[in-house]
Amino acid sequence: MKKWMKLVGIVALGIGGAWGAFYLLQPETATRLVARPGFLWRIQNDQSCEGCHRTIDPGMDKQWRESAHFRAHVGCADCHGENHEAVFAVRGQVSAGVCGKCHEKEVEAFAKSGHADAELAALSDARFLAQSRAMQEEGCMGCHSIGARFADGSVGGCNTCHPSHQFSSALAREPEACKVCHGGPDHPVMESYQTSVHGVLYYMDRDAEKSPSCVTCHMPDGDHGHVANIGLGAVFTGAVLEEDFLPHLAMKRLTKSEFEANRKAMLKVCAPCHSNRFARESLERADAIKREADALVAESYALIKALYDEKALDPMPEDRPPNPVVGHAFELGGQQLYENTSEIEQAFFRLFKFYHATTFKAAYHHSPDYTHWEGIVRMKMEMDKIRTEAKRLRVLR
Numbered sequence: 001m002k003k004w005m006k007l008v009g010i011v012a013l014g015i016g017g018a019w020g021a022f023y024l025l026q027p028e029t030a031t032r033l034v035a036r037p038g039f040l041w042r043i044q045n046d047q048s049c050e051g052c053h054r055t056i057d058p059g060m061d062k063q064w065r066e067s068a069h070f071r072a073h074v075g076c077a078d079c080h081g082e083n084h085e086a087v088f089a090v091r092g093q094v095s096a097g098v099c100g101k102c103h104e105k106e107v108e109a110f111a112k113s114g115h116a117d118a119e120l121a122a123l124s125d126a127r128f129l130a131q132s133r134a135m136q137e138e139g140c141m142g143c144h145s146i147g148a149r150f151a152d153g154s155v156g157g158c159n160t161c162h163p164s165h166q167f168s169s170a171l172a173r174e175p176e177a178c179k180v181c182h183g184g185p186d187h188p189v190m191e192s193y194q195t196s197v198h199g200v201l202y203y204m205d206r207d208a209e210k211s212p213s214c215v216t217c218h219m220p221d222g223d224h225g226h227v228a229n230i231g232l233g234a235v236f237t238g239a240v241l242e243e244d245f246l247p248h249l250a251m252k253r254l255t256k257s258e259f260e261a262n263r264k265a266m267l268k269v270c271a272p273c274h275s276n277r278f279a280r281e282s283l284e285r286a287d288a289i290k291r292e293a294d295a296l297v298a299e300s301y302a303l304i305k306a307l308y309d310e311k312a313l314d315p316m317p318e319d320r321p322p323n324p325v326v327g328h329a330f331e332l333g334g335q336q337l338y339e340n341t342s343e344i345e346q347a348f349f350r351l352f353k354f355y356h357a358t359t360f361k362a363a364y365h366h367s368p369d370y371t372h373w374e375g376i377v378r379m380k381m382e383m384d385k386i387r388t389e390a391k392r393l394r395v396l397r
């Protein structure tokens with residue numbers, strides 16, 4: 001054998017050995033290899049969970065085999081348990097608490113996030129209670145299950161951003177992970193991002209170090225508890241500063257110091273790519289647009305409330321089927337229904353639930369199109385309809 005061949009052999013063995021030692025010495029892998037020496041062999045057996053399901057669910061098997069869990073020898077029973085009957089009894093569900101056995105940090109942090117409130121927020125909503133059972137499941141919980149609560153007290157639909165059975169971090173970092181839920185007429189955040197300079201640049205080469213994706217700004221350092229550093233753009237209706245003029249609507253109220261702390265955290269996110277002045281001025285423009293949109297909500301609210309006080313709404317709330325939460329009381333915004341109501345209140349619903357949200361959400365996400373044409377323009381057009389309809393109702397009365 002030639003000398004150089006021996007040398008290559010020794011080097012190859014060295015690299016292989018070092019790699020093997022590195023693999024084994026990672027505490028997670030080592031523990032699992034010791035606990036499951038026969039894992040790779042066992043999963044071939046057609047009486048094991050993996051072996052049997054490999055033929056029944058080949059797509060699922062592929063997702064799992066290409067996952068970090070497979071590489072770390074985490075199998076079906078680690079999440080679903082060993083008892084097939086018990087698995088059927090819970091309809092295949094796996095609680096966040098089960099993930100928490102191995103991912104305590106993420107589960108604890110998630111429980112403190114805005115996402116953890118999502119299921120409760122829908123359950124207590126009049127528009128939820130007014131739906132059929134199937135519509136509640138598909139049309140509300142399809143998104144709000146991100147805040148799923150389980151019998152063991154844990155919370156979190158972990159597979160909404162980490163689809164089973166791949167459970168990948170890389171997929172969760174892409175804007176598509178948020179797309180199913182953060183779009184549509186009442187919160188077109190995805191659409192706004194896609195039509196912003198950030199979104200357009202990001203989709204060209206998918207490099208979040210050059211242009212931010214959703215999680216760059218909302219989950220800095222992968223923190224599952226801080227999906228938001230939200231200032232005036234708090235969830236759904238946004239927030240108002242405590243000392244600011246407050247429309248008669250349930251908006252989150254923030255103290256000046258809370259607001260400033262959130263803003264500071266958000267500006268830290270912009271710092272790697274922008275000067276402080278540039279980022280601050282842009283967020284302040286969005287704050288001003290939020291207030292402009294709030295003022296339109298307040299004006300239309302006052303107009304319709306006056307009509308209610310004059311008993312000029314047609315029909316009046318007492319002459320309609322009751323709202324499941326407020327009964328026959330007058331309700332705009334909050335628990336307002338979009339059906340079994342009057343024309344002028346429907347105009348308010350669109351102005352508030354769709355276009356108010358669009359205007360300011362798009363401003364914080366730098367979409368000129370959604371801020372103006374899909375946002376404030378439509379608010380002002382609904383405002384005109386409300387003014388005209390108010391005159392008509394007063395004449396009719």
Ligand code: HEC
Nearest residue numbers: 046047048049052076077080081082083084087088091092
């Ligand atoms: C001998 C074959 C076999 C073995 C072994 C097996 N399963 Fe199943 N499993 C099935 C079949 C069949 C179904 C029903 C599949 C369907 O409807 O597509 C099922 C269904 C399931 C479901 C879905 C339940 C639901 O309500 O949606 C889960 C989760 C599951 N198995 C996990 C496991 C786990 C964990 C193990 C190991 C402890 C295991 N299985 C072992 C055959 C098997």
Ligand code: HEC
Nearest residue numbers: 049050053061064069074075076079092093094159164165
């Ligand atoms: C890391 C945890 C984890 C592992 C490992 C895992 N599952 Fe699941 N599985 C889940 C979660 C989470 C769900 C979604 C439950 C829900 O939301 O209803 C699920 C759902 C399912 C379902 C029902 C949903 C559907 O799409 O049909 C089946 C069947 C299933 N798993 C089988 C398996 C099999 C077979 C394996 C092993 C190859 C496996 N799981 C490994 C977490 C896991």
Ligand code: HEC
Nearest residue numbers: 028068072074078079094098099102158162167168169170
């Ligand atoms: C038995 C322990 C165990 C359970 C239970 C478990 N995991 Fe894991 N998980 C691991 C290990 C080990 C790794 C790979 C090592 C690491 O990155 O920490 C991992 C990695 C991950 C990753 C990173 C994947 C990547 O692409 O880097 C995600 C995301 C994840 N798990 C989510 C979940 C979710 C969601 C659940 C519950 C449905 C769950 N895990 C249940 C042990 C577990």
Ligand code: HEC
Nearest residue numbers: 114117118121143144146160177178181214218227228235
């Ligand atoms: C399965 C649906 C779903 C997915 C996927 C989802 N979200 Fe959400 N998100 C929601 C719901 C519902 C709420 C409203 C929660 C509430 O009731 O306050 C929300 C709220 C938020 C908030 C405001 C939270 C607060 O504290 O005010 C931010 C920011 C957010 N999501 C960012 C993201 C990002 C970034 C992604 C993708 C990595 C994402 N979401 C993926 C459904 C989802």
Ligand code: HEC
Nearest residue numbers: 096099103106107110156157158161169172173215221222
């Ligand atoms: C709103 C979307 C979203 C939800 C919901 C979510 N995650 Fe994540 N998760 C992410 C993102 C994004 C990353 C990648 C973070 C990074 O590396 O910057 C991640 C990474 C992880 C990792 C890998 C962490 C590491 O250090 O490599 C684990 C483990 C994990 N998540 C577990 C969970 C568990 C458990 C749940 C449910 C309680 C959950 N995730 C729910 C978005 C989400």
Ligand code: HEC
Nearest residue numbers: 178182190193212213214217230231232233234236361364
């Ligand atoms: C350049 C940073 C940045 C990116 C990228 C970004 N956001 Fe935001 N997001 C913000 C800011 C700023 C606010 C308003 C918070 C405030 O007042 O400081 C906000 C607010 C939100 C809110 C709160 C709801 C509300 O009232 O507006 C949600 C939900 C949200 N973003 C989701 C997303 C999703 C989903 C993506 C990706 C499609 C995304 N964001 C991309 C910076 C960003």
Ligand code: HEC
Nearest residue numbers: 121122125127128139140143180181182184187234235236
């Ligand atoms: C396409 C996904 C999706 C569907 C479907 C959906 N929601 Fe939401 N919902 C969200 C998101 C995302 C937010 C947070 C929006 C934001 O801040 O930008 C939200 C916010 C809310 C809020 C405000 C939460 C808060 O803390 O202020 C309520 C209440 C609500 N939804 C109820 C419902 C009801 C009831 C249904 C069914 C009739 C429903 N949603 C259907 C995604 C959805």
Ligand code: HEC
Nearest residue numbers: 197208209210211212217266269270273274279282283366
């Ligand atoms: C990962 C890098 C990165 C981060 C983080 C980032 N941006 Fe940008 N942003 C860019 C790039 C690149 C451009 C395009 C620059 C140009 O054309 O001069 C841009 C453009 C902008 C623009 C101009 C949009 C237009 O219509 O011309 C605004 C406003 C902006 N960013 C605000 C922010 C704010 C506010 C934050 C933090 C909440 C932020 N950015 C975070 C990379 C980033």
